[in-house]
Amino acid sequence: MxxxxxxHDYFVELGGAERVVEAxxxxxxxxxxxxxxxxxxxxxxxxxxxxxxxxxxQHLPAMDRRFxxxxxxxxxxxxxxxLSSYDLIFSSSSGYAxxxxxxxxxxxxxxxYTPMRWVWRYDDYVAREGFGKGIRGLLPLFLxxxxx
Numbered sequence: 001m002x003x004x005x006x007x008h009d010y011f012v013e014l015g016g017a018e019r020v021v022e023a024x025x026x027x028x029x030x031x032x033x034x035x036x037x038x039x040x041x042x043x044x045x046x047x048x049x050x051x052x053x054x055x056x057x058q059h060l061p062a063m064d065r066r067f068x069x070x071x072x073x074x075x076x077x078x079x080x081x082x083l084s085s086y087d088l089i090f091s092s093s094s095g096y097a098x099x100x101x102x103x104x105x106x107x108x109x110x111x112x113y114t115p116m117r118w119v120w121r122y123d124d125y126v127a128r129e130g131f132g133k134g135i136r137g138l139l140p141l142f143l144x145x146x147x148x
Contacts, residue, residue, distance in 0.1 A: 002087040004031040007097040011038040012067045017113055018044050021092045025050055036077045036096065039064050055080070075099055
């Protein structure tokens with residue numbers, strides 16, 4: 001029998017993507033669900049009993065209020081999930097989870113939502129979130145990798 005893992009960007013708000021993950025998990029209820037961050041109030045009801053495995057980002061200060069400020073760390077967190085024992089990986093992503101690393105003969109299926117619009121319109125994002133000039137200067141270098 002194939003070993004299956006599910007991966008989702010993060011649970012930091014409750015919307016359509018979280019409901020899709022809930023439905024995917026209904027099809028694979030024993031599959032662990034890897035995510036960068038899972039704020040309890042944003043984990044859909046049926047997923048609360050699931051095997052949710054979060055990254056080290058879960059423990060960063062003020063994650064519940066400032067999760068957007070850690071955006072540069074999400075790709076690294078996803079790339080560091082150890083999914084080497086899984087044959088099939090389903091990811092649910094608008095940006096980060098699609099970047100999971102898998103072993104050579106494993107299959108990765110990504111349910112990719114509308115790509116992150118802020119990656120192309122980052123000036124609005126930076127202004128809204130109140131990032132300083134340092135982040136503003138580094139952002140174009142970081143975003144290059146996310147645009148693919």
